[in-house]
Amino acid sequence: MTSADANWNHFWSRLIISELVRQGVRYFCISPGSRSTPLTVAAAQHPQARSAIFYDERAAAFHALGYARACGKPAALICTSGTAAANYYPAVIEAAQENIPLVILSADRPPELRDSGANQTIDQVKLFGAYVRWFFDLPAPDGQMDPAFVLRTVDRLLAHSDSGPVHLNCMFREPLAPEDIRLPEGYNQSIQRWEESARPWTRYEKGRTILNEETLNAVIRRINQAENGLVLLGRLNPNQDNEAVVQFCERLGWPVFADITSGWRLSKDLPHAIPYYDWLLSAEQPHFDTVVHLGGRYVSKRLMQLLEKNKPQLYYHIDDTGQTIDPVSVVTARLLVAPDQFCRQALPLMADRKPAQATLHLKNRSEKVGRILDETLHETDALNQPLLSRIVSELLPADGALFLASSLPVREMNWFGSAGKNWLPVAANRGASGIDGTVASAAGFAAGLEQTVTLLIGDLALLHDLNSLLILKNNEQPVIVIVENNHGGGIFHFLPIVEYDAVFESFFATPHQLNFEHAAKMFDLPYFTARTPAELRDVYQQTLKTRRSALIEVTTDRSENAKLHKTILQRIKERL
Known part of the structure; x- marks a missing residue:
């Protein structure tokens, strides 16, 4: 025995x-x-x-x-x-x-x-x-x-x-x-x-779902006939077939709105991508007669409002989970097949298209938005939250990955991230969008990928999961934590409650005067601060070379961040 x-x-x-x-x-x-x-x-x-x-x-x-x-x-x-x-x-x-x-x-x-x-x-x-x-x-x-x-x-x-x-x-x-x-x-x-064996008692073999020929032909026929379409990339699994998605977007020629959790929002290699679509939707309201939504949830509230206001005639949600993701009731057909599998099946049936006029128009305007962002964000030598997101997106290593806290960091990376990278895994806990467990999730993401992960997190989310810094000390794969410390809940400055001075600061912004130096020391993590773009670049690149987890703290101002957003929005509306 x-x-x-x-x-x-x-x-x-x-x-x-x-x-x-x-x-x-x-x-x-x-x-x-x-x-x-x-x-x-x-x-x-x-x-x-x-x-x-x-x-x-x-x-x-x-x-x-x-x-x-x-x-x-x-x-x-x-x-x-x-x-x-x-x-x-x-x-x-x-x-x-x-x-x-x-x-x-x-x-x-x-x-x-x-x-x-x-x-x-x-x-x-x-x-x-x-x-x-x-x-x-x-x-x-x-x-x-x-x-x-x-x-x-x-x-x-x-x-x-x-x-x-x-x-x-x-x-x-x-x-x-x-x-x-x-x-x-x-x-x-x-x-x-x-x-006496190494086999399971009972193995359940599950094949990947494919669309039957009749359904596939009908869908592709309608897509080929559409005059003004949009591809929307929601959350996509990191281990899917990316090449099939790229070829689908290339062949179709429609504008592509890629959510940050698709992994494609920061990429330079996605055909017909419109990286700054969220800002464009603040200046114009395009109407799409057909939408092909590949994958899961998306972050952009402006996009959701656009779809609610200008409902497309056809909206295909393509995802194999069977989960309803339709908060504004626009989906006309759900295809229960994995997005990459659908793309592989669709490609032989798709007509070759030149880029649509809408694609060329939106791409041109998106490039203008990128220039406006660069000009506005670099008007000061100090780091601000939008500039932090932009710089981090530029610094990410090709063999790395990104995890985003589910409040402002995921939104700001969707708004401000630069589209100059190859595809890389990006994730956030946006299923229920809680701020709990963010550090632990990022450490698990690094363990599952077996890659270095950069975590962009706010001060309240870090305080909520502070004890998980211990995981980083023991994690085989490094996690570089960049905390945006604006001393409170910055997201509330974008909500109507900000106008109610009597309750806003104490009950919503919940200010504090804490920093995370001693927390890093307690968990034996290297700690750095960065006040300027140059300092952030230097500290981040040094940290990457050490192959150790570390905590980088960037202090910003909540009120100034909200004002900067308004300035950017005003300039985009004036210049587009």
Whole structure:
């Protein structure tokens, strides 16, 4: 008998972890706890399981979310009973909203201790409600049940995980440590074929959905006949076939509005891209008769308002998740196929087009906006928030990636980012658009990509996830944190509440006078400040060379930032 099978708890836990590994789950985010001991030991002893330890379950869950967002494969979370799993909830919601795989293994008390006043015991049954794609309450291990049942349950769990989070609640009785209690002969006989192989008990094979020929022909015929079309790139997975998307945009000739989370907004290689479309929509209101929306959500509020006001006759939303992304009720057809797969299927049927007149017109005006931005943002030697976004977009290394906090940073990179790079992975937690877990998510994104990640984050989001700076110290892949410290909630300066002086500062802007030097020191992270564009460039490039995580703090003024936005908007309207 091996130590892993010292008792029923550890035998079942070995089955769970081994089957997860055989199904391709190799990354385990573990938070220490007693009731989860059998699961933790099984993960720690598996030679192919890669484990990371987290003191805070909320950070663990967001880290796992960032990892899966990057590579498309789920990480497994392991936690003890009680409120530990409840700390996963914000990340579970984000994963559900964005259809990101996530496997939750929560330990629990056995039935006789539930609803009994036993310590560290809450109702964990269906804890995450409708936000998980599948839930199962696994009985406490014993010798009466066929161990094949455990393997089959894990396989069913993973079969549902490709579209979002899943939850396996695992009951354990004591002893929880791997104490040697003699198990009966032949206790694993029913799974002998599994024990003697490296294959999963049951493999679920899922093919990629393709459109049938009749539907595809009808869609492409209408696209070919459209006179004034638009391609909208929403959030796209980093591991998709980019070449198919590029060829589709090139062949179609329509203007392309690329959201920052598509990975294409900062690229110089996307055909017919209109990088500053958000600013253009403040000066003119083009009407598109047909929209092809590839992928998920998009950030631009002006674009959403345009589509609501000038509803297109045809609006194809092409995404394989089946999720409704239609806040202004414009979608006329949903094609449940991956965007890159649709592009590959469509290309042989598409007519070769010259760039549309709308493309040439909008591209010319977008270039003018770029010149206005450069002129306006460099009128002072000091760093401001829009200039910070622009400089960061120019400095990103070709083999790097970008993670953006979901409040002002993601919006400002969409507005001000320069389009001079190759494609690179860009992500933000925009499913539920919370500010929690941003640092942990960025660290997970780096782990999943196995690349250096630059994180652009505001001061309040960093304060909210300050303890996750510890993850950066231990992360194999560096995360360079650039914090825009405007001493409060800068986003509120763009909302109507800014006019109400009696409540604005204290209850919405929530000012503080903190900086992050001592936080960086506490977590043993190199700390730098930058006050000018030259200082930012120098510090950032030095940090890249060290291959270490670091924190760079840039102090800006909330009120001045809002005024600068108004100046830019006024100049664009006057000059276009």
